[in-house]
Amino acid sequence: MTEQNADTDLADLVNNKVAEFIELERAFACNGFMGMEYFTLLVELDVLHVDAPEPTDEVGAYIGDERISQGYLYVPEEKHVQLLEAAIENREAFELLKHVIGRQLMARDPLTPILSLAAGSIILGVYKGPRSFSAKKRAKNGFRDGAIILLMMLLVDTFSLRPTQNAERSRKTEPSASELISLAYKKHGRHEVTTRAVREVWGNNKKRAQIERRIKASGGLGRLTIVPRTSAVRPA
Numbered sequence: 001m002t003e004q005n006a007d008t009d010l011a012d013l014v015n016n017k018v019a020e021f022i023e024l025e026r027a028f029a030c031n032g033f034m035g036m037e038y039f040t041l042l043v044e045l046d047v048l049h050v051d052a053p054e055p056t057d058e059v060g061a062y063i064g065d066e067r068i069s070q071g072y073l074y075v076p077e078e079k080h081v082q083l084l085e086a087a088i089e090n091r092e093a094f095e096l097l098k099h100v101i102g103r104q105l106m107a108r109d110p111l112t113p114i115l116s117l118a119a120g121s122i123i124l125g126v127y128k129g130p131r132s133f134s135a136k137k138r139a140k141n142g143f144r145d146g147a148i149i150l151l152m153m154l155l156v157d158t159f160s161l162r163p164t165q166n167a168e169r170s171r172k173t174e175p176s177a178s179e180l181i182s183l184a185y186k187k188h189g190r191h192e193v194t195t196r197a198v199r200e201v202w203g204n205n206k207k208r209a210q211i212e213r214r215i216k217a218s219g220g221l222g223r224l225t226i227v228p229r230t231s232a233v234r235p236a
Helices: 003-030 036-045 058-063 079-090 093-105 113-123 142-159 177-187 194-201 205-219
Strands: 047-048 072-073
Touching: 003 036, 003 072, 003 142, 003 177, 036 079, 036 093, 036 142, 036 177, 036 205, 072 093, 079 093, 079 113, 093 113, 142 177, 142 194, 142 205, 177 194
Parallel strands: none
Antiparallel strands: 047 072
8 A cells, every 4th residue: 555545545534524524514503503612512422414304294384494404413312311411501502402302303203211301391491501601702613623623633643644744844745634634624615724724723722622621521532533444544
């Protein structure tokens, strides 16, 4: 396996992961969920974007919510207790909980016992959630920045890539993590994610610490991790 082929395979892995994050970013934003806190919930709760079912009768047409046609966010059952616990402390998690319950009901998916209990408490007004959001001002690019930090961590830790280029290199021998991420975003039309922009996000220690805390709290990355294939591992 040549180094060039290894670079290509690694670039494909990053490109696929960026595509997944962009889809999730759009799904979250479509429902008004913006900011770093929502990305950390994605990491902690292993949130998925599920395609919406086709309307089966006049009920769907009557509701007329365009967001339904774009799918909905889904939290795996094994994470429901964690979601409920987070919703008690965190307004963003509470909003996500309401979304998950509402969309599953509208899709006619049965609720788990935990979600049923939460739904009843919310509808009856027993529980109204925390009053304020975690962040006073939710950054427009917070979700994207969280994805960039996570991708940088994976590439640096799993593949031992340099985070950025440095002045000591007289010629390119392999792409840096920031270059791979920037190229992947540009392939999907996100030209504002330049290599410099990635470096600036990566250099934000506060944001990095926030992602690291959630990864530690969730016990790992689950499906969000990038698993190196044999063909993508660089020769020693």
